[in-house]
Amino acid sequence: MNVVILEDESRAASHLARLIGKIAPEMKVIATFDTVRDAVSFSQQGHSIALIFADVQLADGLSFELFRQVPLQCPIIFTTAYDHYAIEAFKTNGIDYLLKPIEEERLEQAIEKAKQFSPSLALEKIMLMATSGTGRSYKSRFMVKAADKIRSIPLEEINAFYSMEKASFIHTLDKRNYCIDYSLDQLENLLDPVRCFRINRKYIVTMLACRNILVWSNSRLKLKIDGLEDDDIIVAREKVQDFKIWLDS
Incomplete structure (x- = not known):
């Protein structure tokens, strides 16, 4: 550098x-x-x-x-x-x-x-x-409550983390949503940055979410994620360049 x-x-x-x-x-x-x-x-x-x-x-x-x-x-x-x-x-x-x-x-x-x-x-x-050789480990599983059961969901089954009404959720490949006890700011430090990217204040996505990306207005990008109809799954303009580099790395 x-x-x-x-x-x-x-x-x-x-x-x-x-x-x-x-x-x-x-x-x-x-x-x-x-x-x-x-x-x-x-x-x-x-x-x-x-x-x-x-x-x-x-x-x-x-x-x-x-x-x-x-x-x-x-x-x-x-x-x-x-x-x-x-x-x-x-x-x-x-x-x-x-x-x-x-x-x-x-x-x-x-x-x-x-x-x-x-x-x-x-x-x-x-x-x-x-x-890096720091030996740092990142969070790879999340314990969630589903009805009267407890599940442990691996990151490989998650395509997005998002916030809504002061709570945080994970969205899985099978189109289910689970509430978790972490804020997005906390998650940003817990997740592997090679596998996850915070695209805006509401969403952190994994590579699994990046299969359908649309060019949006004002040089932004919009992600279409199965099971999520939110119009805010948009890569913030100031993050677009880094997001493209992350996708290509």
Whole structure:
């Protein structure tokens, strides 16, 4: 996951690199430049860059000149001591504007925002979850009450989790619905992100639910799930790109 820093103060560049390594160890700072000229030369060589951290004022001019000369597609997080460049910053691929001194919490928020913007970062995040050696186990079964009986339903039989009227439910492949004692926010942390995806505030779906996907209005996607007639099974617009990457991973 290649990252480039544009910063004309060496101490500031080193501090930023340390923070990036702490917050997102999967990121690799492959280059740091203090001039627009060197950054342009590097960018024109076709390197794979997932994210750029850019101070506005470099040693030989404003970093905006780089983005005018080289049509980069990656997101940019601007880091500067001046607030009057913000409008210009967001005319590029700028997705956040951090004022110095940079706070760790704000930097972490900006990096998370960049992961939503960038397909390459989002994919790597999913793969990291899938292959991490932490030994973390995810919830694979849910105990439910069915009439006067208790059942344990494996994830392999579930195609969706949803909320309705302040309660949460699972929807199974045989078109049955069961109430469960978990909120969707809790489920999002309990379920394997390789197998489950939260498409909006009301729904978490499994791969089993993704057999009939329609292109919907405003660049969104709509899922048709057997047994559920809800019109809200729609992938939120800000989640569409990550959802497509999840489907393809």
